[in-house]
Amino acid sequence: MSSIKAIMTLALITVISLAFIGCSEDGTAPLNAIDTAPPAAPAGLSMTVYNGAVALSWEANTTDADFANFVVQRTYHNDTTTLQTSTATSFREQAPIGLNVYKVYSVDLAGNASAVVSVQYDCPEEQIPDVDMNCQL
Numbered sequence: 001m002s003s004i005k006a007i008m009t010l011a012l013i014t015v016i017s018l019a020f021i022g023c024s025e026d027g028t029a030p031l032n033a034i035d036t037a038p039p040a041a042p043a044g045l046s047m048t049v050y051n052g053a054v055a056l057s058w059e060a061n062t063t064d065a066d067f068a069n070f071v072v073q074r075t076y077h078n079d080t081t082t083l084q085t086s087t088a089t090s091f092r093e094q095a096p097i098g099l100n101v102y103k104v105y106s107v108d109l110a111g112n113a114s115a116v117v118s119v120q121y122d123c124p125e126e127q128i129p130d131v132d133m134n135c136q137l
Helices: 002-021
Strands: 046-050 053-057 067-076 079-086 090-094 098-108 117-123
Touching: 046 117, 053 098, 079 090
Parallel strands: none
Antiparallel strands: 046 053, 053 090, 067 079, 067 098, 098 117
């Protein structure tokens, strides 16, 4: 009789535990789980310079169901500016002068940020960005 009570108690504890922590056969997280996993970093970041403009492009995020947007930033003289926050997979601006580092990263619905991918653009201060300039990508 005491072994039946022990089995029933263990079964009850298991059911109560599953109610609190969640369980599913499909391997998904329980509804009350906190999302701390970052989304995938943007893939295929490339930069072109034409007609006096810098154009960035990258691949769409197709791996994260909770993907929210991409963030594009530019760092110039240790000053970082956010230039765009959107789901777009490209960005374009008038080509800046000097050494500029463009950074792109993904953000998910929980606010987790991916690793940053970057490219740099360097145009000497004395040159005006143009199609045939000697600026470095």
